[in-house]
Amino acid sequence: MAPTTRYVQQNLFNVNHKPLEVKTLLETELTEELVLQLIGEPPSNHSTTIGLSGGYTSSGILNSLAVSINPRIVLIQFKAKTKADETAVVTARKLLSDTILCRPNAVLYAFDMGPLALALYDDHSLLIEAGVDIQSACSCESPRIPLQAMKFMVKSTQAAKIYPDNIRDVFASPVRSLEKPETSHALAMRAWLASYVPTLGDMEERLREVPRINTKSIPTDRLLMLAQFTRTSQIQDSSRPQRTAHDFTAITAIDKKFKLESERFQTRLRNQGSGTPSQIELAVKDQYGGEFVTQAKPHTVNGRQGTLVVSGTIEGKTVTAIASVDSDGQTMAEQHRDASILAILQGTSPLFENPFLRTIWPDLEEVVWPEEKFPTHDTPPPLSYQYPLNESQQSAVEAMLTLTDDSRLVLVQGPPGTGKTTVIGAFVQSAVDAEWDGIWLLAQSNVAVKNIAEKLDKIGFNDFRLLVSKDFHLGWHEHLYHSISRNIVRSDDIKKAARELKGVKVILCTLSMLSNPRIDIITSKVPLKYMVVDEASQIAVSDYIAPLEAFSTLQKICFIGDDKQLPPYGQDEIPDLQSIFEISHFREKALFLDIQYRMPPHIGDMISAAVYDGQLHSNPEHGVSGLASFFVDVDGATEKQQKTSWEVGKY
Incomplete structure (x- = not known):
C-alpha cells in the first residue's frame, strides 16, 4: 500500500x-x-x-x-x-x-x-x-x-x-x-x-x-x-443479524400509529431500550398499488400486542412487511459483563482480588478465602432428601453441601437422564433443612429454570420464588408456568413481590436476570450466598465476571452440566469461547453422574461407549428392554421446512 x-x-x-x-x-x-x-x-x-x-x-x-x-x-x-x-x-x-x-x-x-x-x-x-x-x-x-x-x-x-x-x-x-x-x-x-x-x-x-x-x-x-x-x-x-423480519398480524392503522400482533416470539416486536433496534422499516402499499418504505419506532409493546409510531400517516394503506434494522444494543447481561471488564481496566474494580476469580483463572498468587466472608464447616449437613439417590448422585450432593476452602467451586457432569435436577432438588431440600438461606438456582435458559422449579414442586418443596422476565412470560409462555404460577415473580412486579419475601430462602432465575437493574431489591431480602448453575456447559466463562463483581455475599458456586452436549453458543466459530468445563484444572476434578435412567440400556450402552468412554451405566430396571436399534441412511434425502422445524425424507 x-x-x-x-x-x-x-x-x-x-x-x-x-x-x-x-x-x-x-x-x-x-x-x-x-x-x-x-x-x-x-x-x-x-x-x-x-x-x-x-x-x-x-x-x-x-x-x-x-x-x-x-x-x-x-x-x-x-x-x-x-x-x-x-x-x-x-x-x-x-x-x-x-x-x-x-x-x-x-x-x-x-x-x-x-x-x-x-x-x-x-x-x-x-x-x-x-x-x-x-x-x-x-x-x-x-x-x-x-x-x-x-x-x-x-x-x-x-x-x-x-x-x-x-x-x-x-x-x-x-x-x-x-x-x-x-x-x-x-x-x-x-x-x-x-x-x-x-x-x-x-x-x-x-x-x-x-x-x-x-x-x-x-x-x-x-x-x-x-x-x-x-x-x-x-x-x-x-x-448477530443486522436485520430481523417480523412475523405479524395487522390490527389497525390510524393516522401515524400502527397496531399489530406479533406471531412468533423469536421475531417479536421489542420495547425501545437496551438490545433493541435503532430504527424499524415498514414496507407500505397505498390504495393505488404504489409501494414505499417508511420509518417507525416502538411506542408500546405488551406481550404480543404492540404499537408503532410511523414517520408518516399510513391510514388507509397496507403494511406488507416490518423489519428491525441495525440492532445497536446489547442485553443487560452483556452490558454488565463489558462494564465489569472496563472497570478492571480503569482500576476501579477489585475483581482480580476475588478468590472465585483466582480459582477459576489461577495466577501466581495464593488464593485466600477470608474467614469473615467465607465461613467453613468441616462436616456437611446431613442429606434429608426423601427419595433414594444412587452413589454418584449422593457424592455430588455432599460436595455441594460442603463448605471448605478447597470446595468453594464444585463441578458436576451429568449426561442425559442421570438426574441433574434430582441432585439440585436434593441439595436444596438438605440445605434448607440445615437452615441455609440465600440459595440461588440459575441456568442459561428460561425453560431450564422452569424445569428446576417443577422438580422442586414435585418433591414437595414450594417455598421458592421464580423470577421471569415480562418479555418472555406475558402473552407468550404463561402456559409453561401453570403448575407453579403461585411462585412466579415477573420482572415488572419485583418491587411489589419483594415485600413478600420474608423467610424465602430459595430464588430461581436465568443468569441474565442477575443483571436486571432492580435485582438488588430481591438480593437485599435474599442475599446471593450459594449459587447453583445448571446448563453450565452452555455458558461462557466470561458471563460469570459480572455476578462475581456484583455480589460480594457469594460463598459457594456449583456448576452442573455436560460438555458432551451443547457448548456455549458460537463455539464452533470461536474456538476461544470456553465454558467452565473447558477449564482444564476444573475438568479434572468434575464429579460424574454415572447412571442414566432415560434411554433403554441397549441405546444407553452405545452412547456410553461412543461418547463417555464406557463410564455411563444404564438403569437395569428400565421398562424398555430386549429391543434392537437401527440406523437409517438418509443420504440423498432432502429437507423440507415445516413452520420452524425441518423434516428429512424423500420428496
Whole structure:
C-alpha cells in the first residue's frame, strides 16, 4: 500500500470546520518526521489530545488504527509479521508506542477504549498509558450506544447540532478495510470525533474525571484473559443479524400509529431500550398499488400486542412487511459483563482480588478465602432428601453441601437422564433443612429454570420464588408456568413481590436476570450466598465476571452440566469461547453422574461407549428392554421446512 493523502470534510456536525487531512500508510512507513507533522510541537507542560479508532477483521483481529490530532488523521495498516520484515515491524511498533500510544503528556480518547486497548495488546503487543473511554463520561440511558452518547454531549452546547444518520453510519460496523474508501472514511471520522469530543460543552471537565486506562500497569496474564473475553464477545456481537423480519398480524392503522400482533416470539416486536433496534422499516402499499418504505419506532409493546409510531400517516394503506434494522444494543447481561471488564481496566474494580476469580483463572498468587466472608464447616449437613439417590448422585450432593476452602467451586457432569435436577432438588431440600438461606438456582435458559422449579414442586418443596422476565412470560409462555404460577415473580412486579419475601430462602432465575437493574431489591431480602448453575456447559466463562463483581455475599458456586452436549453458543466459530468445563484444572476434578435412567440400556450402552468412554451405566430396571436399534441412511434425502422445524425424507 503506497502512502496516500486526501482531504475530507467532516459530516457529523453542522459546524464549519476546515478540511481534515487524512494520510493512509502501512505501519512500517510511519516515521518520526510524520509523527512530528501530526502532533506538532506542543509545549512540554501541555497535554496532547489524541483520538483513536480501531478497524477489525471479520474474525475480530485489529488490522488498522486511526490516529487523530485535529485536523490531521493518520490511518495505519498493521502488517502480519514475517521473518522478512520482522525487524521493520518491531521498529515501527516501538515508534508508534513511544510517540503516540505512550507519549508523555498525551491523553488518548476513543469510543469503547477498553476493547481497543485490549486488542492493541493482544494482536500487536502495544500498550497504552492514558486511555480515556469517552462513553464513561456520559450519564444518559444508553451511553454505550455512540449516537446516544453524542446526543448527551451536545445537549449542553448550542453551537453544535449532530447529524444522527451520519453518526449511525460511522459506527455501523467495526469491520474496516482501508482499501475501501467508505470504510476508511468511517474509521477516520471515528478517530476525529474522539479527538473533537473534549471541545464540546462541559465534556473536557467530564472526561477529566474518567479513570485512565493504563495497560502498562496490568500484568500480562490478566491482560490476556481480559482480551480473550473481549474478543469472543466482539465476534459474537458482529455475528448477530443486522436485520430481523417480523412475523405479524395487522390490527389497525390510524393516522401515524400502527397496531399489530406479533406471531412468533423469536421475531417479536421489542420495547425501545437496551438490545433493541435503532430504527424499524415498514414496507407500505397505498390504495393505488404504489409501494414505499417508511420509518417507525416502538411506542408500546405488551406481550404480543404492540404499537408503532410511523414517520408518516399510513391510514388507509397496507403494511406488507416490518423489519428491525441495525440492532445497536446489547442485553443487560452483556452490558454488565463489558462494564465489569472496563472497570478492571480503569482500576476501579477489585475483581482480580476475588478468590472465585483466582480459582477459576489461577495466577501466581495464593488464593485466600477470608474467614469473615467465607465461613467453613468441616462436616456437611446431613442429606434429608426423601427419595433414594444412587452413589454418584449422593457424592455430588455432599460436595455441594460442603463448605471448605478447597470446595468453594464444585463441578458436576451429568449426561442425559442421570438426574441433574434430582441432585439440585436434593441439595436444596438438605440445605434448607440445615437452615441455609440465600440459595440461588440459575441456568442459561428460561425453560431450564422452569424445569428446576417443577422438580422442586414435585418433591414437595414450594417455598421458592421464580423470577421471569415480562418479555418472555406475558402473552407468550404463561402456559409453561401453570403448575407453579403461585411462585412466579415477573420482572415488572419485583418491587411489589419483594415485600413478600420474608423467610424465602430459595430464588430461581436465568443468569441474565442477575443483571436486571432492580435485582438488588430481591438480593437485599435474599442475599446471593450459594449459587447453583445448571446448563453450565452452555455458558461462557466470561458471563460469570459480572455476578462475581456484583455480589460480594457469594460463598459457594456449583456448576452442573455436560460438555458432551451443547457448548456455549458460537463455539464452533470461536474456538476461544470456553465454558467452565473447558477449564482444564476444573475438568479434572468434575464429579460424574454415572447412571442414566432415560434411554433403554441397549441405546444407553452405545452412547456410553461412543461418547463417555464406557463410564455411563444404564438403569437395569428400565421398562424398555430386549429391543434392537437401527440406523437409517438418509443420504440423498432432502429437507423440507415445516413452520420452524425441518423434516428429512424423500420428496
